[in-house]
Amino acid sequence: MFCHAAPRPRNAEATRAAILGAAQERFSKESYDDVGMRDIAGDVGVDAALVSRYFGSKEDLFASVLDSCSNGSDLMEGPRSEFGRRVAHEVIFKPSKEGKLKGLLIMLRSVGSAKAMEIVQRTGSERFFNPFAEWVGGEDAMVRARLAAAAIMGMAVSREITGGFGLNPEECKRMEVRMAGILQGIIDG
Secondary structure, eight states: OOOOOOOOOOOHHHHHHHHHHHHHHHHHHSOGGGOOHHHHHHHHTSOHHHHHHHHOSHHHHHHHHHHHSOOSGGGGSSOGGGHHHHHHHHHHHSOOOHHHHHHHHHHHHTTTOHHHHHHHHHHHIIIIIHHHHHHHOSTTHHHHHHHHHHHHHHHHHHHHHHTSOOOOHHHHHHHHHHHHHHHHHHHHO
């Protein structure tokens, strides 16, 4: 009589998380059009059919990847009256958060794909711009939300591309004060 080892228990949640993590990595390093479901499945060591079973189509997986990245809700935490100061300090002095950067990289790498950009635009509005505009409130809320987001993203990308701002601590502090004033002015309308 032979003894057989019990089959390894399946953990659907862990497998789904591993697939999502592999997809995040792929989409942050390669363009949407260059990433295949088989590539992601191979990274995890599963069959491509399993990826489809968990996420559906490549478009659905991409949308799930975007949903799993930071959605910017932390911008809306804290008093509105301190928004400019709080966000400027984070952008200029705090270490980059990997989830935020990964989401930004994924969006930037998607620019060349019409299908990916459609998903980015839809999920960006649903997940970030609409709630942010509602939080901003008042006249031209969406305009002000878009302006604030553009300023924040621009500064964050600039910091990453240049490896910092190349300024001494006093210059960084002055930049923080100016950025805080600009952002608060946008939010306050």
